[in-house]
Amino acid sequence: xxxxxxxxxxxxxxxxxxxxxxxxxxxxxxxxxxxxxxxxxxxxxxxxxxxxxxxxxxxxxxxxxxxxxxxxxxxxxxxxxxxxxxxxxxxxxxxxxxxxxxxxxxxxxxxxxxxxxxxxxxxxxxxxxxxxxxxxxxxxxxxxxxxxxxxxxxxxxxxxxxxxxxxxxxxxxxx
Numbered sequence: 001x002x003x004x005x006x007x008x009x010x011x012x013x014x015x016x017x018x019x020x021x022x023x024x025x026x027x028x029x030x031x032x033x034x035x036x037x038x039x040x041x042x043x044x045x046x047x048x049x050x051x052x053x054x055x056x057x058x059x060x061x062x063x064x065x066x067x068x069x070x071x072x073x074x075x076x077x078x079x080x081x082x083x084x085x086x087x088x089x090x091x092x093x094x095x096x097x098x099x100x101x102x103x104x105x106x107x108x109x110x111x112x113x114x115x116x117x118x119x120x121x122x123x124x125x126x127x128x129x130x131x132x133x134x135x136x137x138x139x140x141x142x143x144x145x146x147x148x149x150x151x152x153x154x155x156x157x158x159x160x161x162x163x164x165x166x167x168x169x170x171x172x173x174x175x
Contacts, residue, residue: 007058019056022081026052029064030085037085038092039066053079101137104144111153123158130157 005021009028019031025045029052030037043050044063056062072092080086108127109119117123124136131148133139142148 007056009056009058010061012061012063017062020082023056024052024079024081025050025054025056025062025064026076026079027082027085028056028062030080030088031082032064034088036064036066037088038072039068039070041065041067041070052076097141100144101140102144104140104142107143107150108140108153111150115154115158117158127153127157 006018007021007023009017009019011017017028017031019028023031025043026037026040029040029043040052042052042065043054044065045054045056045060047061072089074093077086077089077093080089108124112119112123124139128134128136128139130152131139131142133142139148143150
């Protein structure tokens with residue numbers, strides 16, 4: 001019963017690796033090295049192509065297929081069962097999210113400055129309300145990922161109508 005929760009799999013070179021029972025091909029990739037897991041595009045188990053979510057069995061020969069262009073995908077969290085793989089993926093996704101948030105905040109700041117407005121609470125609240133978003137980081141994240149169009153800030157959200165004074169039309173210099 002000592003090893004009841006573990007299985008033994010083989011590398012293509014014949015090395016024996018121990019991994020948790022119910023582990024997937026992607027878990028195996030992360031158990032070997034995080035870079036291998038991060039660039040994993042598939043696996044061959046017993047010389048047959050299998051998806052990343054394939055559950056390994058004791059005695060399987062596992063070969064991980066990689067590509068330099070591959071990067072971890074959010075759905076991979078659902079594929080892995082080991083704590084090590086889940087932790088590596090979550091850490092990577094949090095790091096990416098922080099970068100998107102910083103990018104989004106800079107995009108909004110630059111867009112506001114371009115129309116002579118400051119990055120201040122009143123303006124951010126107006127943008128949040130326009131998109132019906134409650135959290136600032138959610139707003140920044142969506143701009144950082146390119147989900148929301150930064151041009152909307154100057155062309156839609158802060159666009160002011162022309163004003164008529166004494167019969168003359170004055171255009172808003174900020175639009």
